[in-house]
Amino acid sequence: MIQDARIRWEEGDLACSAFWHSENGIAPHKKVVTAHDTLTADDAYHLACEGTAILWKGDFQSARQLLQALVRRIDKPSKKSKRAGKRVDKLGEATTQKTAKDIFNQYRLVKSQRARILGMLLIQCNADHTISLRRAPDITQACLEAYGVANQSYVVSLRELLGVISAYEWRKNGLPILADSDGEPVYVHPHYGVFSPVRGEYIELVCNAPLPKALDTDSSAFDIGVGTGVLSIILAMRGVEQIIATDQDDRALVCAQENITDLNLDSQIEIVKANLFPSGRAALVVCNPPWIPARPSSTLEHAVYDPDSHMLKGFLDGLKDHLIPQGEAWLILSDLAEHLGLRTRQELLAWIERADLTVLARIDTKPKHPKAGDESDLLHFARSAEITSLWRLRVQH
Numbered sequence: 534m535i536q537d538a539r540i541r542w543e544e545g546d547l548a549c550s551a552f553w554h555s556e557n558g559i560a561p562h563k564k565v566v567t568a569h570d571t572l573t574a575d576d577a578y579h580l581a582c583e584g585t586a587i588l589w590k591g592d593f594q595s596a597r598q599l600l601q602a603l604v605r606r607i608d609k610p611s612k613k614s615k616r617a618g619k620r621v622d623k624l625g626e627a628t629t630q631k632t633a634k635d636i637f638n639q640y641r642l643v644k645s646q647r648a649r650i651l652g653m654l655l656i657q658c659n660a661d662h663t664i665s666l667r668r669a670p671d672i673t674q675a676c677l678e679a680y681g682v683a684n685q686s687y688v689v690s691l692r693e694l695l696g697v698i699s700a701y702e703w704r705k706n707g708l709p710i711l712a713d714s715d716g717e718p719v720y721v722h723p724h725y726g727v728f729s730p731v732r733g734e735y736i737e738l739v740c741n742a743p744l745p746k747a748l749d750t751d752s753s754a755f756d757i758g759v760g761t762g763v764l765s766i767i768l769a770m771r772g773v774e775q776i777i778a779t780d781q782d783d784r785a786l787v788c789a790q791e792n793i794t795d796l797n798l799d800s801q802i803e804i805v806k807a808n809l810f811p812s813g814r815a816a817l818v819v820c821n822p823p824w825i826p827a828r829p830s831s832t833l834e835h836a837v838y839d840p841d842s843h844m845l846k847g848f849l850d851g852l853k854d855h856l857i858p859q860g861e862a863w864l865i866l867s868d869l870a871e872h873l874g875l876r877t878r879q880e881l882l883a884w885i886e887r888a889d890l891t892v893l894a895r896i897d898t899k900p901k902h903p904k905a906g907d908e909s910d911l912l913h914f915a916r917s918a919e920i921t922s923l924w925r926l927r928v929q930h
């Protein structure tokens with residue numbers, strides 16, 4: 534929903550204002566100037582860097598090009614960051630952890646500075662989500678899906694708006710997650726702001742892991758943190774008869790429900806709003822928590838960052854109260870956090886032990902996403918070593 538804060542600017546002698554919208558919770562900018570097609574990329578870059586927001590009044594496609602020009606200015610690789618990556622490659626185990634963490638913090642700082650500068654180019658949308666600029670696309674449906682109904686004109690960053698448009702395309706086209714029994718692809722349609730299962734490697738793990746024997750007598754599962762519904766859908770297609778899936782995020786709950794209904798799986802999967810577990814016990818409990826134990830810097834990052842491993846530890850600690858005897862839990866987790874020095878393997882094993890769990894097996898796979906091979910990425914040293922695992926856990930007796 535469009536928030537209740539106003540952004541103010543002047544047009545000639547006229548004082549203007551509109552609602553301000555930011556999914557990342559950015560406060561309305563204090564210094565705002567209007568700009569037309571005559572503004573050069575260098576001038577825009579200087580304004581943005583010094584904290585002046587630019588409300589665009591020119592051609593919409595020129596604003597897009599201007600944003601790309603700002604990206605190019607920001608992304609020019611600095612010699613310093615290249616050197617930092619090389620240094621880590623050469624360091625031994627003992628010193629890598631601290632240095633890796635430093636580099637991760639530097640990476641996040643660079644990302645947030647980049648987001649701050651790129652977020653300075655603003656667009657005004659009308660109450661019906663149309664844009665009164667030359668060559669503006671029709672984004673009505675995209676904004677309705679992401680923001681809902683707006684009762685007033687509002688201002689938003691162009692960068693966020695482009696994210697809304699791209700999410701709309703993903704939702705419309707869907708993402709293939711597996712093939713059904715006839716070999717036809719099964720799609721989920723991610724909604725704006727919902728964790729999108731673009732990394733296929735963990736999906737393959739859930740498709741191929743051996744189902745626990747306990748399901749033969751009690752065909753029930755819980756899916757903790759349902760997102761788009763992808764894991765519940767896989768389990769349902771693998772024959773699990775009753776699945777209860779939870780999430781705390783309203784967008785995820787709506788998205789999962791829609792995907793499940795589209796696939797005619799309502800009789801097998803129930804969606805419940807809950808913090809971690811629903812009540813009761815199941816033969817299989819799956820969870821793919823956010824993989825990085827760090828504070829999210831925006832609401833959209835809540836599915837990626839898990840501060841203090843809160844969800845991970847909550848999941849492990851709750852299993853003994855939610856698994857039937859001989860039941861099994863599947864924890865999907867990458868070791869990226871370990872390579873970044875944010876969590877050790879010993880810590881993870883200690884949390885498993887503390888929760889009275891034993892590890893039955895661990896199925897490992899190597900991520901295939903393009904970032905893993907991107908040598909220019911500041912985190913390449915960690916991403917290139919990353920392993921994603923499905924941990925099969927059981928309660929100790």
Ligand SMILES: C[S@@+](CC[C@H](N)C(=O)[O-])C[C@H]1O[C@@H](n2cnc3c(N)ncnc32)[C@H](O)[C@@H]1O
Nearest residue numbers: 728758759760780781782808809821822823836
């Ligand atoms: C990494 S995403 C995984 C989504 C989906 N299961 C998948 O594998 O694609 C983590 C999900 O957990 C949800 N989540 C975070 N904390 C939660 C909690 N305490 N209880 C339930 N769900 C939670 C997030 O909203 C997000 O949808």
